Amino acid sequence: MxxxxxxxxxxxxxxxxxxxxxxxxxxxxxxxxxxxxxxxxxxxxxxxxxxxxxxxxxxxxxxxxxxxxxxxxxxxxxxxxxxxKKPAADRFRSEYLATLMFAHLLPAAAISELIDERIADRLQKIESLMSDCDTRQTDREQFLCNYGRTMYQAEIEYLQENRHLLEADALLGSRAAE
Amino acid sequence: MxxxxxxxxxxxxxxxxxxxxxxxxxxxxxxxxxxxxxxxxxxxxxxxxxxxxxxxxxxxxxxxxxxxxxxxxxxxxxxxxxxxKKPAADRFRSEYLATLMFAHLLPAAAISELIDERIADRLQKIESLMSDCDTRQTDREQFLCNYGRTMYQAEIEYLQENRHLLEADALLGSRAAE
DNA sequence: TGCTATTATATCGATTTGATATATTGTCCG
DNA sequence: CGGACAATATATCAAATCGATATAATAGCA
Structure with a gap:
């Protein structure tokens, strides 16, 4: 398609x-x-x-x-x-996550800022979907709208629970650089 | 990037x-x-x-x-x-979800099959990530690997809980066609 | 008065995909 | 032993797509 x-x-x-x-x-x-x-x-x-x-x-x-x-x-x-026809596989490309894969090259503050901004962005997207959802006519559109909210919410929770993995890495890096 | x-x-x-x-x-x-x-x-x-x-x-x-x-x-x-630099927004394209947005044109059986296959595919992806995760060296790669698992898991749960929205739609459609 | 948003068309260079071509070695299976 | 297939390694090309830009009129707002 x-x-x-x-x-x-x-x-x-x-x-x-x-x-x-x-x-x-x-x-x-x-x-x-x-x-x-x-x-x-x-x-x-x-x-x-x-x-x-x-x-x-x-x-x-x-x-x-x-x-x-x-x-x-x-x-x-x-x-x-x-x-x-059988739909082709999803295509997903995230510069954001690609950047995080090189977190060890970033200053610790930059990593925390990236994650904070991502969470804020996701929250904002959820909010804008909330108001949208009500105005959707069909069940299919409701389905899609709630799909988006669910995925964004899952991402926020994952970031909050696991950000320490990246942030700890960065601290090690900056200590090594001293 | x-x-x-x-x-x-x-x-x-x-x-x-x-x-x-x-x-x-x-x-x-x-x-x-x-x-x-x-x-x-x-x-x-x-x-x-x-x-x-x-x-x-x-x-x-x-x-x-x-x-x-x-x-x-x-x-x-x-x-x-x-x-x-600030990473550009994610780009996501899903033929699968685009197809579901036209579920009202599909036979009910086709919709259920699409969803079943998607869940099976996501389960399989989680499984292959599980074995991968252990072999990842860095925290960053663990982070990414678990990110994938989390998102796939969230999708599975969403589909299981909300598939009825699309399937009910289809039943109405086929009843109308009778 | 000037600025920005909206409606509406369209093109163009740059990026990227997905398929294909070429050639050798190693491995698995019957 | 032979045949098929996967892995190693290069590379190109048509087609799809993005993102920016151009043009032009109107509406609304400060």
Whole structure:
């Protein structure tokens, strides 16, 4: 499942412009799938060429034309086929954790600060998900929203209980440097 | 922090060939950062050009030459600068969860199967981390290893407790289709 | 009046993935 | 003994994707 396919999926929920599709990624899928204009617009062009979506232009008086995309029945069939396939493995990349793997090269204060900031960030994310969750209509969106909260909460607890492993390491390092 | 920088980081732990760097990514960083040959070899070439690593070729009798890379002092300084920077946000992409966001289009049996398989996969990952954890030398690697176990465990529990949200949705769908 | 946010399009270089190619050695299984 | 496969080692390439940037009008706020 690539971004092209997911654009198709978003269009099963109703017609939309490229801009609106981007907003949907940000507001409803940000936890699990990100997409930039640089991938969305080319995706929509390709889908149009292939007859999987259709596009009607709505001219606006003083703004650039809106291009409103609709999924075709061929598009619906293809999307259905795609979600029946076994999904590829998650891709996760964390500069934050990669940095911590070199904690022995960092001053002790920097490590503590990194962890404090991470916890604060996670708390803030949980809070913003809390308010979001209530406004979610479908059970699926509730499910995703609570999934995010659960994972962030687990991370916070892990950091609080295990930060000493990294911080002790750093103390040794700075003592050795004396 | 890009793959180029992380190659530099791996070389702070000792000289290595491109092949060995790839193995390090797989064996010690797979949970948080993946890299393919297609990014590692070009990264090493660029680092060499820039004088951040040096390269000596070790000719072998019947195999292709080994190119052994060492970090230079300029490289060490640069890497230190890099890890002192604020790390960029995590990037996470899950085709699995994206598929679940369209659970209403799937047959009920397919949803249950997806969830069962995910739980089995996570259990298996935990098990393989368990045996790995013991062989980890540094506290930092123990920290990462247990981080992975904790997150996978939290996911399993969440799925077990909340799968009904998606499965109930599907039942409604199939009843409506009757 | 000027600043920023929102709506809307789109492109482009740089990064990265995933597949593929090449070549030799070692190991396992029947 | 032969065949298949895994491991060691290099490298490239098309395709996907990111992140930044450009353009342009309106709305709202200070």
């Amino acid at each position: 690539d971004i092209r396919t997911l654009c198709l999926g978003i269009l099963t929920m109703g017609d939309a412009t490229g801009y609106e599709i981007k907003k949907t990624f940000e507001e409803r899928l940000d936890l699990i799938f990100q997409a930039s204009y640089g991938s969305i617009y080319p995706a929509l062009n390709k889908l149009t060429e292939e007859g999987l979506v259709s596009c009607r232009a709505q001219s606006q008086e003083k703004r650039p034309d809106k291009k409103i995309y609709s999924i075709t029945s061929a598009g619906r069939y293809l999307f259905f086929d795609e979600i029946m | 890009d793959i180029r920088t992380l190659c530099l980081g791996i070389l702070t732990m000792g000289d290595a060939t491109g092949y060995e760097i790839k193995k390090t990514f797989e064996e010690r960083l797979d949970l948080i950062f993946q890299a393919s040959y297609g990014s590692i070899y070009p990264a090493l070439n660029k680092l060499t050009e820039e004088g951040l690593v040096s390269c000596r070729a070790q000719s072998q009798e019947k195999r292709p030459d080994k190119k052994i890379y060492s970090i230079t002092s300029a490289g060490r300084y640069l890497f230190f600068d890099e890890i002192m």
